[in-house]
Amino acid sequence: MSDSTTAPVMNGHAGSERVLDVPKGTRLLALENASKYFGSVIALEDVSMDLKAGEVHALLGDNGAGKSTLIKILSGVYQPDEGRYLVGDEEVHFNSPRDALARGIATVYQDLAMIPLMGISRNFFLGQEPEKGWGPFKRFDLQTANAITREELHKMGIEIRDPEHAVGTLSGGERQSVAIARAVYFGANVLILDEPTAALGVKEAAVVLKYIAQARARNLGVVFITHNVHHAYPIADRFTILNRGRSYGTFEKNDVSREQVVQMMAGGEDLERLGNELEEFARLDAEKHARLTPVAAETDVSMMQMGRELENEGDRVSG
Amino acid sequence: MTSEAVPAGSQSIRETARSRDVSPWRRLLLRPEVGALLGAIIVWVVFAVLAWDRGFVSARGVATYLEVAAQLGILAVAVALLMIAGEFDLSVGSIIGAGSVIAALIPTQLGINFWWGIVTALVFSLLIGFVNGVVVVRTALPSFIVTLASLFIIRGITIGTTRLVTGRTQVGGLQNVPGFESAATIFAYDIPLFGAAFPVSIIWWIVVAAISTWVLLRTQLGNWIFAVGGNPVAARMVGVPVRRVKILLFMNTALAAWLVAMIEITSARSADVLRGEQREFYAIIAAVIGGVLLTGGYGTVIGAVLGALIYGMVRQGVVFAGIDADWVAAVLGAMLLAAVLVNRYVRQRALGARE
Numbered sequence: 001m002s003d004s005t006t007a008p009v010m011n012g013h014a015g016s017e018r019v020l021d022v023p024k025g026t027r028l029l030a031l032e033n034a035s036k037y038f039g040s041v042i043a044l045e046d047v048s049m050d051l052k053a054g055e056v057h058a059l060l061g062d063n064g065a066g067k068s069t070l071i072k073i074l075s076g077v078y079q080p081d082e083g084r085y086l087v088g089d090e091e092v093h094f095n096s097p098r099d100a101l102a103r104g105i106a107t108v109y110q111d112l113a114m115i116p117l118m119g120i121s122r123n124f125f126l127g128q129e130p131e132k133g134w135g136p137f138k139r140f141d142l143q144t145a146n147a148i149t150r151e152e153l154h155k156m157g158i159e160i161r162d163p164e165h166a167v168g169t170l171s172g173g174e175r176q177s178v179a180i181a182r183a184v185y186f187g188a189n190v191l192i193l194d195e196p197t198a199a200l201g202v203k204e205a206a207v208v209l210k211y212i213a214q215a216r217a218r219n220l221g222v223v224f225i226t227h228n229v230h231h232a233y234p235i236a237d238r239f240t241i242l243n244r245g246r247s248y249g250t251f252e253k254n255d256v257s258r259e260q261v262v263q264m265m266a267g268g269e270d271l272e273r274l275g276n277e278l279e280e281f282a283r284l285d286a287e288k289h290a291r292l293t294p295v296a297a298e299t300d301v302s303m304m305q306m307g308r309e310l311e312n313e314g315d316r317v318s319g
Numbered sequence: 320m321t322s323e324a325v326p327a328g329s330q331s332i333r334e335t336a337r338s339r340d341v342s343p344w345r346r347l348l349l350r351p352e353v354g355a356l357l358g359a360i361i362v363w364v365v366f367a368v369l370a371w372d373r374g375f376v377s378a379r380g381v382a383t384y385l386e387v388a389a390q391l392g393i394l395a396v397a398v399a400l401l402m403i404a405g406e407f408d409l410s411v412g413s414i415i416g417a418g419s420v421i422a423a424l425i426p427t428q429l430g431i432n433f434w435w436g437i438v439t440a441l442v443f444s445l446l447i448g449f450v451n452g453v454v455v456v457r458t459a460l461p462s463f464i465v466t467l468a469s470l471f472i473i474r475g476i477t478i479g480t481t482r483l484v485t486g487r488t489q490v491g492g493l494q495n496v497p498g499f500e501s502a503a504t505i506f507a508y509d510i511p512l513f514g515a516a517f518p519v520s521i522i523w524w525i526v527v528a529a530i531s532t533w534v535l536l537r538t539q540l541g542n543w544i545f546a547v548g549g550n551p552v553a554a555r556m557v558g559v560p561v562r563r564v565k566i567l568l569f570m571n572t573a574l575a576a577w578l579v580a581m582i583e584i585t586s587a588r589s590a591d592v593l594r595g596e597q598r599e600f601y602a603i604i605a606a607v608i609g610g611v612l613l614t615g616g617y618g619t620v621i622g623a624v625l626g627a628l629i630y631g632m633v634r635q636g637v638v639f640a641g642i643d644a645d646w647v648a649a650v651l652g653a654m655l656l657a658a659v660l661v662n663r664y665v666r667q668r669a670l671g672a673r674e
Contacts, residue, residue: 115549127557
C-alpha cells in the first residue's frame with residue numbers, strides 16, 4: 001500500500017488495519033458545558049460529554065433533542081456559543097469540517113456517505129485521490145485506487161467484482177460500511193456516525209454494527225448517534241441521553257437498563273402517562289387486528305426477532 | 320469489553336456480497352455513450368442509403384458534415400463537462416456572438432492587428448464565464464435562470480453596441496486587417512485530403528475532446544466534476560472545492576464559445592451579432608443524446624462527441640438527400656426524446672436495477 005503518491009488531509013493514513021496508539025480509555029475529545037442558540041431557540045444547553053479511545057459512545061435522543069446540533073459542533077460545522085470543545089487536552093475552535101478532519105475527527109452522515117452514480121473506488125478516494133505523473137500530466141492513479149479499495153473492502157468481508165462499479169449497486173449497509181472504512185483508512189481517530197443504521201434492515205444493520213465493533217477494537221473512539229435504542233444498546237459502552245436540548249448525563253452500560261434508557265429518551269415521567277394511554281390504544285388495535293388479520297401479529301414477532309438478533313450479534317462481537 | 324481484533328468476513332457479512340459475472344458484451348451495453356453510438360450508426364446508414372450517389376459518403380460529404388459537427392462538438396464537449404458537474408450554460412451562444420464582434424470590431428475600427436481583437440475577445444469570454452460561475456455559486460440560483468439572463472443581456476448589448484459603432488449589425492472585411500492570415504491559418508486552414516478540403520476545426524474538435532475526456536476520466540479534477548454533479552454537499556464534506564470546480568467549468572464553456580467564434584469569423588471573414596444563436600440548445604441536445612444526465616453526475620465526453628456527430632450528419636444529410644432542411648429540427652427533437660429514454664434505461668442498468 002503506497003501512501004507516498006497522495007497528500008493525506010488527515011494525520012495517520014496507515015490503512016484500516018491501523019491501531020490507535022494510545023492507552024485504551026485515553027480521553028480523545030470532550031465537550032464542557034456547551035450551549036448553542038439559534039436566535040431565541042435553545043438548540044443545546046449546558047451539555048457535557050467526552051469520548052475515550054476504544055469506546056463506542058451512543059448519543060441518544062428523540063427527534064429534536066439536539067443530536068444534530070451536537071454532531072455539527074463535534075464535526076466542526078458549528079461552534080458552541082458557550083462552553084469549551086477539547087481535542088485531547090487542547091481547546092479547539094473549528095471553522096469547518098475540514099479543520100476537524102485534520103485533527104482526525106471524521107463524520108459519516110447517513111445519506112451523504114457516498115455518491116451513488118460514481119464508482120466505488122472513485123468514491124473511496126474522493127477528495128484524496130492518489131496521483132502519479134508530473135506537472136500538467138499528473139493523473140488520478142486509478143489502478144492503485146482500485147487495488148486499495150478492493151483490498152480494504154475484502155478486509156471488511158465485502159467482495160466486489162469491479163471497484164469501478166457504481167456505488168448504487170451496493171446495499172445500504174455496504175455503503176455505510178465503505179464510508180466508515182474510508183474514514184478509518186484516511187486516518188480518523190474519532191468516528192462520528194450519524195444514524196448509520198437508520199434506513200437498514202436487520203442483517204444490514206448487523207453488518208454496520210460489526211464494523212463499528214472493529215473500529216473500537218482498533219482503539220478508535222466512536223460516537224454513535226441514533227434514536228434507536230435497540231441498535232445502540234448492544235454495542236455501546238456508554239450512553240449520553242439528550243432531551244429537548246439538555247443532557248440527562250452520561251451513563252455506563254452497567255448502570256442503566258435498556259428500559260431506563262428508553263424512558264429517559266422519551267422525556268421521563270411526563271411521558272409515562274402518555275405511554276400508558278398509547279399502550280391502551282395499541283392493545284385495542286392489536287385486538288382488532290388479531291381478529292381481522294394474522295399478519296400484524298407476525299410483524300410484532302419479527303421486530304422482537306430483530307432485537308434479539310442484534311443483541312446476540314453485539315454480544316458475540318464484543319465478547 | 321475487550322479490545323481484541325474482530326475477525327472480518329464471518330458468515331453474515333459474506334452473504335451480503337453477491338454479484339454475478341456480467342459478459343463483456345453486456346458491460347459494453349451499459350456504457351453511457353452506447354445509445355449515441357447506436358444512434359450515430361443508424362443515422363449514417365439512413366443517409367448513406369438515401370444519399371449514397373449524391374455524395375454523402377464521398378470525401379467531400381464527410382468533410383462537410385464533420386465541419387458542422389466540429390463547430391458544435393467543441394461547444395458540446397465543454398457543455399457536457401459543465402452538465403456532468405450539475406450546471407447549465409445557456410449563454411454560450413451569446414458569447415459566440417459577442418466574442419466574434421469584439422474580435423472583428425477592434426482591428427477594423429482601430430486599425431490595429433487582428434490578434435489584439437482575438438485576445439480581447441478571449442479575455443472577455445473568460446470574464447463572462449467567471450461572472451456566470453460566481454453568480455451561480457454565490458446565489459445558489461439555478462444556473463438555467465442565471466445564464467438565461469446573461470444570454471439576453473450579452474446578446475442585447477452586443478447588438479446595441481455594434482449598431483451604435485458601425486450603424487449595422489455585421490462587421491465585414493476581416494481579410495484586409497493585419498494579422499488575418501496567421502489567424503486564418505490557425506483557425507480556418509483547409510487540409511486537402513482525398514480530394515476534399517477538411518477544415519482544421521475538425522482537428523481542434525479532436526484535440527479539445529481528447530483533453531477533456533482525459534481530464535474527466537483520468538485526473539483528480541475529473542473525479543471532482545462527477546462528485547460535484549452527483550452530490551455537491553457530500554463532495555464538500557470530503558474536501559472537494561465545489562465552487563471552484565463549477566466556476567472553472569463555466570469559464571471552460573466560455574473558452575469553447577470563444578474558440579468556435581474565432582473559427583467562424585476567420586472562415587466567414589466577417590462577424591455577425593446573431594452568430595451562435597440557439598447554439599446553446601444544440602450543444603445541450605448533443606450532450607444529452609450522448610448520455611449526459613440533465614441532473615448531473617453522469618455522462619461522458621465521448622458521448623457528447625457522438626451527439627455532435629449525429630447533429631452534423633442529420634443537418635448535412637438532409638441536404639445531400641434533397642430533403643427540405645426544415646425537417647432537421649423535428650428529427651433532432653425526436654432523437655433527443657429517444658436518447659433520453661434509452662439513457663435512462665442504461666443508467667438504471669448501471670445501478671443494478673433488477674430485470
